[in-house]
Amino acid sequence: MDYQNLLITTKGRIQYITINRESKLNALNKQTLQELHAAFTAAFNDAEVGGIIITGAGPKAFVAGADIAEFAGVNIEGGRAIAQDGQTSVFDVIANGNKPVIAAVNGFALGGGLELAMACHIRIASDNAKMGLPEVTLGLIPGYGGTQRLTQLVGRGKALEMIMTADMITAAEALQSGLVNHVVFQDDLLPKAEEILNKILARAxxxxxxxxxxxxxxxxxxxxxxxxxxxxxxxxxxxxxxxxxxxxxxxxxxxxxxxx
Structure with a gap:
């Protein structure tokens, strides 16, 4: 597939999937979701790939959220289709993949961006990361599995607080709550992800x-x-x-x- 919004690179048995919409803070539009489905499906079926690191281009954002402009004018059935298609074709594909996926979270991971990180098996954040699910400020709730995965990771009370206040939390707070596995300096983010994944790839x-x-x-x-x-x-x-x-x-x- 000819990717317009993703950069696919390999380093040994590690495949990097980088969301490359830096000017849009790597927001997830429909095309990007389609490309993510294709990229992860290909990686999971490629015998040369042992594991995947997903990150966002630039220093400001992992993924700042969904492309909200695409939601304008959508009715109930359209909203159901957006959530169903996204969960089935991308987020559940990642979560249920047969190879380890690490999210390297730099900068903002909001809305669909945090949901993308939570679908991954391990999350590593840079110390400048800010995370949250701000959907209620738009009259929505998370639709890509956020209510379920956040509850599993941080517990019911913290999940409800984050979702209902729409507040962002820092990387340190995310570590304390169990939302991320590690927090490192920004320059150490990808090396740390590689260190962990290479250790995993030494296993069966x-x-x-x-x-x-x-x-x-x-x-x-x-x-x-x-x-x-x-x-x-x-x-x-x-x-x-x-x-x-x-x-x-x-x-x-x-x-x-x-x-x-």
Missing amino acids: PLALASAIKAVNAASIDGVNGFEVEIAEFANCFGTEDFTEGVAAFIGKRKPEFKGK
């Missing part, structure tokens, strides 16, 4: 995919997460990577996993 790829699936099952209504864990644990025994991992452990050497 199929086991990583199973871990993501099992952890996600904890928040799916009607699904017994313990049963999913048991099934995924069992599946690992049928992989070549498990055989290699045990052999390496017994032989006191580093394993050489192949994702098989």
Whole structure:
């Protein structure tokens, strides 16, 4: 696909997906969401890609939100379609991906931008980051999974406070509440993301995919997460990577996993 709003680069087994609308503070318009769907789908299906780091171009914003101009004149059914399409084609695709995704949050992560970061498996923020869900100031609520994922990450009370006040929080506050995993100086943001992802990529790829699936099952209504864990644990025994991992452990050497 010929991307107009994304920059796709690779560094070893790491793929960078950079939202490249700096003049618009990397706002998520319809085309950008379509490109994100294509980029993540391709990355998850590319055997050469071990994991993904997503970030925003420039120092001011990860993603400052959705492109609100596209919401003007939309009716109830149109609003339902916006939320449904976004969640199904982008945010849920990322959250349920078979490879680790780290959000490197620089500057503003507001509305759909924070929802995008929350769909990722790990979040790292620069010390200048500001995060929030300001949708109620527009007469809306978060529509890309924000009410659900924020509650899972920070708890019901904090989620309701953030959503109903529409206040932004600092990177330090996000770290304290569990919204992000790490806060670093701005120049250290991408190196820290690479450090964590490279450590993850030294582990067994199929086991990583199973871990993501099992952890996600904890928040799916009607699904017994313990049963999913048991099934995924069992599946690992049928992989070549498990055989290699045990052999390496017994032989006191580093394993050489192949994702098989």
